[in-house]
Amino acid sequence: MALLTLEHLKKYYATQKAVDDISFSIEPGSIFGLLGPNGAGKTTLLRMITGIFYPDEGNITFDGRKFDPLNDIRHIGYMPEERGLYKKMKIGEQALYLAQLKGLSRSEAMEKIKAWFIKLEMESWWNKKVEDLSKGMSQKLQFVTTVLHEPKLIILDEPFSGLDPVNANLIKDEIFALAQKGSTIIFSTHRMEQVEEICDHIVLVNKGRKILDGTVQQIKQDFKENLFSIQLQQQPASTDSNAFTITRQKNNTLTIQINEGYQSNDILRHFLQQNVTIEAFHEILPTLNEIFIREVEGSSAAVTRAFQSENV
Numbered sequence: 001m002a003l004l005t006l007e008h009l010k011k012y013y014a015t016q017k018a019v020d021d022i023s024f025s026i027e028p029g030s031i032f033g034l035l036g037p038n039g040a041g042k043t044t045l046l047r048m049i050t051g052i053f054y055p056d057e058g059n060i061t062f063d064g065r066k067f068d069p070l071n072d073i074r075h076i077g078y079m080p081e082e083r084g085l086y087k088k089m090k091i092g093e094q095a096l097y098l099a100q101l102k103g104l105s106r107s108e109a110m111e112k113i114k115a116w117f118i119k120l121e122m123e124s125w126w127n128k129k130v131e132d133l134s135k136g137m138s139q140k141l142q143f144v145t146t147v148l149h150e151p152k153l154i155i156l157d158e159p160f161s162g163l164d165p166v167n168a169n170l171i172k173d174e175i176f177a178l179a180q181k182g183s184t185i186i187f188s189t190h191r192m193e194q195v196e197e198i199c200d201h202i203v204l205v206n207k208g209r210k211i212l213d214g215t216v217q218q219i220k221q222d223f224k225e226n227l228f229s230i231q232l233q234q235q236p237a238s239t240d241s242n243a244f245t246i247t248r249q250k251n252n253t254l255t256i257q258i259n260e261g262y263q264s265n266d267i268l269r270h271f272l273q274q275n276v277t278i279e280a281f282h283e284i285l286p287t288l289n290e291i292f293i294r295e296v297e298g299s300s301a302a303v304t305r306a307f308q309s310e311n312v
């Protein structure tokens with residue numbers, strides 16, 4: 001059973017269709033990427049999922065029941081893009097205060113905060129004020145306060161912004177560990193390489209509409225262009241074949257597109273028949289970045305065309 005299901009959600013601001021009939025569901029324990037260009041409607045969706053405001057239309061089901069923001073919010077941890085910490089408050093006190101707001105007792109909160117502070121190398125910060133922290137340090141504090149009460153659903157909006165590679169890795173490992181323990185993670189970012197590394201499933205939205213929904217693996221397969229890279233030990237006598245077209249050549253490494261009706265073995269056969277040694281051979285799948293750019297540009301054109309045809 002899905003942890004979260006959105007059905008035909010709509011949210012309009014005046015005439016702006018920020019979220020326009022979006023449906024998807026998120027399986028428990030998955031790391032789910034909510035992607036889209038600026039202004040696509042991601043924050044609006046996240047605000048409905050966290051009960052900050054109600055949808056104009058549509059239904060949200062959380063953990064098998066109609067979403068009840070007042071009660072269910074205890075099971076949700078949200079780290080918004082605009083960070084909200086009290087600047088003058090000491091870090092330890094602030095973590096304790098926020099944990100108690102999420103329903104933990106003082107002793108429970110203290111125990112968990114200490115464990116997290118050790119894990120994320122923050123022990124010496126207890127008496128510092130938030131205003132004395134760097135951007136990356138406050139990011140770590142905000143992460144801890146988001147996940148401390150072990151919510152079923154953790155929503156992280158650009159969680160790595162401002163973090164150096166060591167701290168980004170630390171947080172990344174903790175995200176994997178939280179998912180492993182059963183938390184469901186919604187991860188929103190513009191950084192596609194992070195999505196490839198972290199997410200199991202993605203939804204891409206643009207102009208308030210959903211334009212892609214699937215596992216990262218499946219989406220990459222759906223967009224593949226039958227491209228292969230082959231590295232040869234020596235120059236082949238011939239590269240002419242009905243089976244493929246060479247799209248790029250750099251020294252002895254060729255990028256090859258297989259022609260319709262042929263298979264990867266036909267490439268290998270072509271070179272083996274010439275007694276050329278094959279040093280490496282692999283399929284080239286599109287990156288999520290390429291798919292993102294292609295789909296967002298494509299769908300913008302399609303939406304514009306639809307809009308124009310509606311208005312003639």
Ligand SMILES: Nc1ncnc2c1ncn2[C@@H]1O[C@H](COP(=O)(O)OP(=O)(O)OP(=O)(O)O)[C@@H](O)[C@H]1O
Nearest residue numbers: 013016017018036037038039040041042043044045
């Ligand atoms: N309070 C508001 N009043 C009017 N329009 C709004 C409001 N908030 C957002 N919008 C509009 O709704 C659309 C979706 O905005 P939203 O903030 O959800 O996008 P986003 O995908 O989170 O963008 P970004 O990646 O830039 O944060 C945009 O066109 C935006 O201008």
